[in-house]
Structure formats: C-alpha cells, structure tokens
Amino acid sequence: MSVDRILLTNDDGIDTVGFRALHRTLSKRGYDVVAVAPAADQSSVGRSLSTDVVVHDHELGYAVEGTPADCAVVGLSELVPDADVVVAGCNEGANLGEYVLGRSGTVSAAVEAAFFDVPAIATSMYVPAGEDPSEWSLDLRDFAHASATTGFLVDHAVGAGVFEQVDYLNVNAPMADGETGPNPAERAPIEVTEPSQLYEMDASRTPENGVRLHDRIWDRMETGDLPDPPGTDRRAIVEGRVSVSPLTAPHTSGHHEALDGLAETYESVDAGVEIDADVGTSTSEN
Template structure:
C-alpha cells in the first residue's frame, strides 16, 4: 500500500471559513493534510507578501496573520512537512478569467507553490448572486460537496497521471452541487475584461460588470472558456503555468539595440 499524500492546504477566506473546513475534511479521508491559512479574510490580495507574520496554532493547523502567499512560503519553508501537493480553497466565489489570476489570493497561493516547484490546485465555488449581494451569501458545508469531490479526485489522481508534467497548477471552478455530479471540462481562462469606474464626489467606485452577464443563455464568453463552462453547469479545470512566459520579438530587439545610440544623441 502506497503512503498517503502529504497536502498543504491554504485559502484566502481565512482559516475559519466554511470552504476550507469542508475541503480539509474531504482531503483528510485519503491524505495527511497540514493547514496553513490566513487568520482573517484576505480575499483579492493577490501575491502580497510580508516580511514577518505572527503564527498561532489552530485546531486545523496554523493560523497566519498574513496573506495566502505568506502561508505558502511559511508552510513550505518552515511549518509543514514537504508536501506532494498544495491545495488552495475552497474559495467562496468563482475565480474566472485571465484578469483574475493576478488578483485572487486563492490563485496566488497556487502560483507561489509553483515557484517552489510544488504542484498545486486552486478550487473556487461559483455562487450565482441573483438579486442579492455577495455579502448576503451564507454557504453551508453541503454547498461545497461538488467542489470537495472533484478536488479530492484530482488530488488523488493528477500526480500519478503526469498532469503536472505539463501544468504548474490547476485552476478549478465548480458550480453549486446538483442532483447528479457535474461533468468536467478542460478550459482556458476567459479574456473578457469589463471593469468600470464612476466618480461620486471624492470617491471613485469600481465595478466588475462581468458578473452581470452570467446567464447561460446569453453569456458572451466563447466555448472552451472557464466562465462559459461554469455558467452552463460544468466543472472548469484550467491547466496553467507559472512563472509567466516571455515573448521575444524582433521589434523590441531592434529598440534595445538602438537605445544607447539614441540616449547619447539626446545628451549631445
């Protein structure tokens, strides 16, 4: 019998959130799980990093007064055993589209793990808002059933299958559970970006208008994108890489070659 997986689990909603508890309990059935998670909600903090963070013991592991990136660094370098896998989530709210990848604390935890050469899975739950605001959502452990099921499946099978030979991390977005398990679609992040801003006196209000058009009958995102898959009730799994790639091209090379000559001419 093979040894159980060692998993480092974190999130950005905070160590006392319903989503991390649900995911911990599901993963712990087949793996050794060490939780190193923010003490408080750190949503949308990106890859912000601290120079020093306070740490306290928690019934699930360690609560860190810092960001998800702090938690991954602290967990991988100091607090936890060497994990086979880092899991971030389950986030209360979807993380869909290219523009979210650098903003989400959940995704950023997975990216931080990638720089340590540790495979990672970031899992988020899509919750349709309807006529309510996100602050009014009250999720129960049962709401995470689909998310915990697919994350456990990927944690158990993706490593041996060689998935992470081709991807640094998986961005997993899951609809709310239905009667039957949802199918999985391998997707790419949507390129849509619809941030808007409106000034009101001394304040500027920022609005993400993408979430206003999530009706599966009219959603404009093309087939194969993460947002369309989730809106239509499928589990989206986007295999992604880190660090970011560099795109060399001849025009920029030509500018670099003439830089010193141009600067010298300007100084004369």
C-alpha cells in the same frame, strides 16, 4: 510520485465553511492534511507578501496572520516542507478569467507553490451572479462539487503526469444546491478550459466626489448575456460544469524581433538625451 501530505490554505480564512469542506474531504480520502491558512479574511490580496508573520497553533494546523502567499512560503519552507501538494480553497466565489488570476489570493497561493516546484490546485465555488456571498448561509453540502473534483484531482492528477506539463490547476465548481447549480447527488461534469480573455472593468464618478469601479462581467452573467466562447472557464461554470484550467506560473517570456532591434539600437538613438547621474533622471537638450 505519490501524494501523502497536503498543505491546505485559502484566502477567506481558516475558519470558513469552504475551507472545512476541503479539509474534511481530503482527510476522509486518507491524506495527511495540514492547514496553513490566514487567520482572517485575505480576499483579493493577490501575491502580497509580508516580512514577518505571527503563526498560531490551530486545531487543523496553523493560523497565519498574513496573506495566502505568506502561508505558501511559510508552509513550504518551514511548517510543512514535506508537503506533496498544495491545495488552496475552497473560495466562496468564483475566480474566472485572465484578469482575475493575479488578484485572487486563492490562486496566488497556488502560484507561490509553483515556484517551490510543488504541484498546486486552487479551488473556488461559483456563487450565482447577483447574489451576495455574505448573505448566504453556506454549509458543507454546498461545496459538494468543489470538494469531489478537488479530491479526484489530488488522487489522480499527479500520478497521471499532469504537473509535468503545468504548474497548477485553477478549479471553479458550481454551487451544489440543486437550484442554482447541479444536484449535489449527481456529479457535475469536468471541462478542461482556458481562462476567458474578456475584460470589462470601468469606473465612474460618484456624487460624493469619489470614483466607483465596476466589473461589468458580473452584470452580464446575471442577465444571461454571456459573450464567452465554448472552452472558456466562465462559459463552463455558468452552464453547470466544473471548469479546470491547467496553467503555468507567471510570467511567460518570448523574444520579439522588434524589441530585439530596439535593444540593439539603444546606444545610438536619442543621443541628445543625457542621464543625470546625481538624481537618476534624464534631461533632453533642445
């Protein structure tokens, strides 16, 4: 299979710098790149899906008043049904770790594409811990490593048979500014990784009678206290390498003897529980 046409989407919005960076790189490599991306910021919406969306013509393709998953469905089923590959990004901020994958709109667009049997690449750029992405004045050069890696993978991964074994690639690249990341004049090396399993979310009360959620992972990254072992996406990106995680679309399934046994005994156990057919609830006879 050759790659000629690319559906490009993201979750930050169609007019962001990271999106332009990938569009420019992929177009310069000779691909027909058609944008089908959110008209506004849709970060962290996961695989949220709409019933109806408004689509506007845009100089790069189409701006969709919807989520990244909307863009993948609308694009692959109606606007760009002949797309050979879906590329999502470049996200301004990393998408690292197992617990992030389901939240990320960028990754979710790639997951949605997988259900259409279309190879997909989700690309994000790591903004150093402790920095607020909204306060950065980003330009195309900052995305040099993300763009170069994505272009390389589009050029070679399909032909190499990568997508015969996986559904999508989750790519996280360092920021190419020469200070907080590798020098943009030098290629950041690629490491094939697995998403980190470390999870350190918690919550605490605030004086205003609210509850604030904390992601302690970013605090640990800021102080250099990185618990992730070698081979994980977070370890690779903090040490200046491009993380490429080959993944399958959710959800994997496997039989377990204990669960099989429970299913077999369902009708004979807890016979004292009656189902209330009128309201769909169950009551127990004591």
